[in-house]
Amino acid sequence: MISPEQFRFFSELVKQHSGIALGKGKEYLIESRLNELAKVLGLKDLDALYRKAKAAMTPKLKEQIIEAMTTNETYFFRDQHPFDALQKSVIPELMKQNQGKKQLRFWSAACSTGQEPYSIALLIAEHFPALLSWKTEILATDISKKAVEKGRAGRFTQVEVNRGLPITLLIKYFKQQGAFWIIDEKLKKMIRFKQMNLLSPFVGVGTFDVIMCRYVLIYFDQQTKKAILDKLVKQLNPGGYLFLGATETPIGLPPFMKRTSFGRATCWKKEG
Ligand SMILES: C[S@@+](CC[C@H](N)C(=O)[O-])C[C@H]1O[C@@H](n2cnc3c(N)ncnc32)[C@H](O)[C@@H]1O
Structure with missing residues (x-):
């Protein structure tokens, strides 16, 4: 489960750098997307990702976190x-x-x-x-x-x-x-x-x-x-x-x- 502090940390980071507002109710979204990112980065889970980001945030990691929080849904001739x-x-x-x-x-x-x-x-x-x-x-x-x-x-x-x-x-x-x-x-x-x-x-x-x-x-x-x-x-x-x-x-x-x-x-x- 994502803690209130982790939610605040990640949602502020994403808001500041992308504008994407992840308000209350989006805990599940952050949790699922960042757990997935943690796995890709060879980390155990979201908690490990949080500790890594707090201790040594790099531009690359920031980009990966933001990227993970974007929703890229699209298709050809959308809405026609x-x-x-x-x-x-x-x-x-x-x-x-x-x-x-x-x-x-x-x-x-x-x-x-x-x-x-x-x-x-x-x-x-x-x-x-x-x-x-x-x-x-x-x-x-x-x-x-x-x-x-x-x-x-x-x-x-x-x-x-x-x-x-x-x-x-x-x-x-x-x-x-x-x-x-x-x-x-x-x-x-x-x-x-x-x-x-x-x-x-x-x-x-x-x-x-x-x-x-x-x-x-x-x-x-x-x-x-x-x-x-x-x-x-x-x-x-x-x-x-x-x-x-x-x-x-x-x-x-x-x-x-x-x-x-x-x-x-x-x-x-x-x-x-
Ligand atoms: C749901 S898609 C929409 C794609 C396309 N415009 C369409 O209607 O099919 C939203 C896109 O906005 C991008 N996005 C989110 N925040 C952004 C920002 N601050 N600057 C530029 N692109 C952003 C995401 O990466 C994502 O690819």
Whole structure:
């Protein structure tokens, strides 16, 4: 059983470095995830991990603890509606708007193992081939190094490709290699994977026409959520769109961020 002191220690560490708020009731989650990590590190249990972390915390151990506490659930074309909105309305509108500079930039902020940015790349390859000759860029970032590395490899298991990916796209854009499916090199090249913490300043990432920040703000407290939303809005180009998870409501977005619906998808457009 995790002690109150161990719970306080680990939840504060995780909150401070990732924003993930593990309040009362999350004892079981910490216990199960960190017991697992302890085993991987060759330690007896969570208690041994706690003693090690208290006595000699290293940046590597901190990263491993935080990584263990992230939830990386994701799948291709998650929720479908945002991708329908991109295909039918958002990308055609942005292509008209950006016709002059022939540049379109997407950011999958909290991309997990890559299914979200690859869904954008697949949609572009399938429906907007003209964008392949534009400066089309997809930045994909996540705090989890492991998740980012997996995304960068573009290598998915059968179970992963069975989740959300239409078979036609699997056949057209993936090659089977043993037990894995490897995504087409052309699509891989559209995406830049980078380990990045949403709590850190967004330096050197540039600005974007579409930002997807889905199913990550739910793990933060209101203050952290608002601070991250403020920073994301600054990275959006005028006329650009912000997508959150279907169940997520933004707090304190400025009035120039106009709530917009396309079919069953809701997003926020930066006016101006
Ligand atoms: C549930 S996944 C969502 C993935 C994808 N956006 C989707 O909707 O399918 C949440 C991701 O947020 C990442 N995450 C958690 N805290 C983060 C932080 N402070 N900075 C960046 N990523 C973070 C986790 O590592 C995890 O991969």
